[in-house]
Amino acid sequence: MTRTAAIIGGGVIGGGWAARFLLNGWNVQVFDPDPNCAAIFAEVLDNARRSLPGLTDVALPPEGAISFHATVAEAVAGAAWIQESVPERLELKHKVLAEVQAACDPAAVIGSSTSGFKPSELQDGAARPGQIMVTHPFNPVYLMPLVEVVPSAQTDLALVEQAETILHSLGMYPLRVRKEIDAHIADRFLEAVWREALWLVKDGVATTQEIDESIRMGFGIRWAQMGLFETYRTAGGNAGMRHFMAQFGPALKWPWTKLMDVPEFTDELVDLIAGQSDEQSGHLTISELLKARDDNLVGLMRALKANDWGAGAVLNAQQKAIDPRPQSLADVADLGRPILMGRRAVPLDWTDYNGHMNEAKYLQAFCDATDRFMELVGCDMDYIATGGSYFTAETHIRHVAEANAGDVIDIHTRLLGGEGKKMHLWHEMTRNGEIVATGEHFLLHVSLETRRPSEPKAEIVAALAQIAQAQAGLPLPEGAGRHVGQKR
Numbered sequence: 001m002t003r004t005a006a007i008i009g010g011g012v013i014g015g016g017w018a019a020r021f022l023l024n025g026w027n028v029q030v031f032d033p034d035p036n037c038a039a040i041f042a043e044v045l046d047n048a049r050r051s052l053p054g055l056t057d058v059a060l061p062p063e064g065a066i067s068f069h070a071t072v073a074e075a076v077a078g079a080a081w082i083q084e085s086v087p088e089r090l091e092l093k094h095k096v097l098a099e100v101q102a103a104c105d106p107a108a109v110i111g112s113s114t115s116g117f118k119p120s121e122l123q124d125g126a127a128r129p130g131q132i133m134v135t136h137p138f139n140p141v142y143l144m145p146l147v148e149v150v151p152s153a154q155t156d157l158a159l160v161e162q163a164e165t166i167l168h169s170l171g172m173y174p175l176r177v178r179k180e181i182d183a184h185i186a187d188r189f190l191e192a193v194w195r196e197a198l199w200l201v202k203d204g205v206a207t208t209q210e211i212d213e214s215i216r217m218g219f220g221i222r223w224a225q226m227g228l229f230e231t232y233r234t235a236g237g238n239a240g241m242r243h244f245m246a247q248f249g250p251a252l253k254w255p256w257t258k259l260m261d262v263p264e265f266t267d268e269l270v271d272l273i274a275g276q277s278d279e280q281s282g283h284l285t286i287s288e289l290l291k292a293r294d295d296n297l298v299g300l301m302r303a304l305k306a307n308d309w310g311a312g313a314v315l316n317a318q319q320k321a322i323d324p325r326p327q328s329l330a331d332v333a334d335l336g337r338p339i340l341m342g343r344r345a346v347p348l349d350w351t352d353y354n355g356h357m358n359e360a361k362y363l364q365a366f367c368d369a370t371d372r373f374m375e376l377v378g379c380d381m382d383y384i385a386t387g388g389s390y391f392t393a394e395t396h397i398r399h400v401a402e403a404n405a406g407d408v409i410d411i412h413t414r415l416l417g418g419e420g421k422k423m424h425l426w427h428e429m430t431r432n433g434e435i436v437a438t439g440e441h442f443l444l445h446v447s448l449e450t451r452r453p454s455e456p457k458a459e460i461v462a463a464l465a466q467i468a469q470a471q472a473g474l475p476l477p478e479g480a481g482r483h484v485g486q487k488r
């Protein structure tokens with residue numbers, strides 16, 4: 001079922017929310033008084049389309065439709081989620097929320113992107129306070145999973161749960177803030193770090209570049225995979241957190257921090273920081289910086305995904321929920337046809353210096369499809385733990401067309417032979433039905449103990465026989481059995 005989200009305020013954050021919903025199959029209706037809004041969105045959407053689809057190993061649903069509206073009332077019509085992302089001014093947020101509530105479905109979620117206002121402040125004077133909550137995202141919203149969900153005592157908790165379910169389905173991580181406070185949880189940290197950095201620049205201790213290096217070469221990388229407490233737990237050695245606190249607790253009383261105070265934002269300080277920032281990064285356009293940021297975030301999150309850890313575990317959960325591939329033989333609608341063993345978008349980190357999908361990644365994609373086929377016939381992790389598995393003995397890949405970042409590729413798999421220890425697979429990679437590549441793979445069942453060919457268990461033999469029989473009537477695929485150097 002396609003659902004509709006209304007985006008009220010289409011700047012940096014509204015644009016990111018629009019992309020997140022749209023690329024997850026929602027229709028998006030936008031209101032922003034800025035006549036350039038559609039043009040700004042086009043760039044955000046380009047960046048999102050480049051980066052988000054390849055985060056998971058399963059394709060996202062088909063994109064929804066986006067439309068721009070002249071009034072708030074038009075934009076919220078029929079919307080199940082309304083996201084307010086207007087500038088951070090309370091009186092403006094009140095005005096906009098009143099307009100939203102005058103026209104929207106009373107059962108819709110109204111989330112505010114506010115970085116700092118408490119939900120009770122937003123609800124002040126509202127027609128239906130229970131409908132309003134803070135849903136504070138992180139930039140870029142289309143890639144970052146975290147959303148701080150902050151209800152007040154008046155917010156309808158059933159609606160909060162509904163909001164969290166929707167956020168999960170969008171591949172996001174709703175973090176419920178149990179007690180409303182100014183600036184929620186994460187922005188409290190960011191402000192503390194920001195304040196301290198301003199002091200270091202003002203006092204001439206460090207430049208903007210040196211501060212950034214101290215983060216990205218050190219604790220920034222650590223924090224992406226473990227937070228503050230888990231990191232410090234490991235820093236305490238085998239004695240863990242208690243030892244860490246015993247060692248570094250006293251530092252709280254040493255002059256390690258100035259956090260109580262904020263430097264005044266004088267013109268001099270603004271010039272100093274902006275000047276250093278220009279020197280540091282002025283050789284790159286903002287658009288180049290955004291692309292580098294997105295490429296790096298995708299790479300980091302995909303590394304976490306491979307370890308099913310942190311933000312990567314969130315991606316895996318979403319992937320499981322949207323995976324269109326059959327989970328068992330009983331799920332396969334027609335065993336007599338090639339079986340869908342892969343549907344994914346080409347990730348950014350699969351492309352190379354030639355600007356297209358790197359040859360090694362074709363093998364990766366076919367290998368993933370083979371793994372899935374093995375599971376389908378019963379050679380899953382439980383079976384492998386008993387000491388039997390398949391090894392690939394021979395592979396032949398044909399590159400028929402180029403695939404680029406973001407392209408959705410399908411892999412359909414045929415069993416060309418499956419008797420005894422032998423499994424002969426034919427994978428066809430297509431984009432919009434057109435062949436991009438083929439992979440022919442010959443595998444042997446082995447004993448993981450002797451590392452020698454061995455007979456698979458009877459259930460696998462039977463599953464292979466069932467598929468082989470169902471597909472026996474199919475003509476041999478064009479290109480099967482080819483070798484390198486043959487004329488096409």
Ligand SMILES: NC(=O)C1=CN([C@@H]2O[C@H](COP(=O)(O)OP(=O)(O)OC[C@H]3O[C@@H](n4cnc5c(N)ncnc54)[C@H](O)[C@@H]3O)[C@@H](O)[C@H]2O)C=CC1
Nearest residue numbers: 009010011012013014032034085086087088113114115139
């Ligand atoms: N920029 C950031 O890093 C983050 C910002 N936020 C929050 O998101 C909200 C929006 O911030 P940004 O997108 O950065 O600001 P922005 O300045 O990029 O965008 C605000 C947009 O609201 C539009 N607008 C102004 N009045 C409006 C009205 N009456 N109705 C509809 N649209 C209107 C403006 O034309 C503009 O496009 C703020 O509450 C901010 O605190 C949250 C997370 C991160």
Ligand SMILES: C[N+](C)(C)CC(=O)CC(=O)[O-]
Nearest residue numbers: 114115137138139187190
């Ligand atoms: C600077 N900021 C307070 C607007 C930051 C945020 O709200 C979250 C983010 O994306 O860093």
